[in-house]
Amino acid sequence: MIKLYHAPLTRSIRIYWLLEELGVPYQLEVVQFAVGKTPFAQRSPYGKVPAIEDGDLAMFESGAILEYVLERYGEGRLAPRPGTPQRGEFLQWVHFAEATAMPPLGDIVRHTIFKPEAERIAAVVEDARGRAAATFAVAERSLEGKDYLLGGEFSAADVMMGVTLLIARRFEVLDARTPNLLAYLARLEARPALQRALR
Ligand SMILES: N[C@@H](CCC(=O)N[C@@H](CS)C(=O)NCC(=O)O)C(=O)O
Secondary structure, eight states: OEEEEEOTTSTTHHHHHHHHHHTOOEEEEEOOSSGGGSHHHHHOSSOOSSEEEETTEEEEOHHHHHHHHHHHHOTTTTSOOTTSHHHHHHHHHHHIIIIISHHHHHHHHIIIIISOGGGOOHHHHHHHHHHHHHHHHHHHHHTTTOSBTTBSSOOHHHHHHHHHHHHHHHTTOOSTTOHHHHHHHHHHHTOHHHHHHHO
16 A cells, blocks of 8 residues: 655645545655654655655655556546657646746745745745746646646646645735636635645
8 A cells, every 4th residue: 555655735735635536545644844754754865755655665756656656556547648649748737837837936935934034035035936927827828718737627737736836826926917827726626635635
């Protein structure tokens, strides 16, 4: 059975939510946000959440875990078939959500709440807000006339992006300039599986 190392309000919601959507059994190990002292972190060079163990496999990186879980337990659900054009679009959004959209948010979070006040740099936050706005404008346009990133059907790409957007909204990156993203996020928040992963 998958063991998920999870901390509330972090990227590990992605895997928690995905497992709930798929109905895959799992064991949840809730860890403190500073994960350096958890059993997994003692074995992992990275020590961040999410992380999973599945039999002999131990792995980290939310996007990689999401792809692994879909391949092993998804039975074709929540992702287009490999090798199809839609799969390309799916992978694009899975990776965009973490590799492109998260870095400016990370800078905002670090220089707003994580770092000791004396080390916070306002110019970093301002620069990151500019980069975030440009990034989310792309996603905003892509959702024009669509319920989900791939069109009418919910997929695991929405799981990746949904958690990015929860963080973006919390740090006031989503506003009147992003009505499509706010409506999309509300649609995702109505899903019982996400509600269970957030409780
Ligand atoms: N790219 C990684 C990022 C993982 C990450 O930075 N996780 C944060 C929580 S959202 C964390 O564990 N931070 C605690 C720390 O850095 O000590 C992923 O997508 O899994």
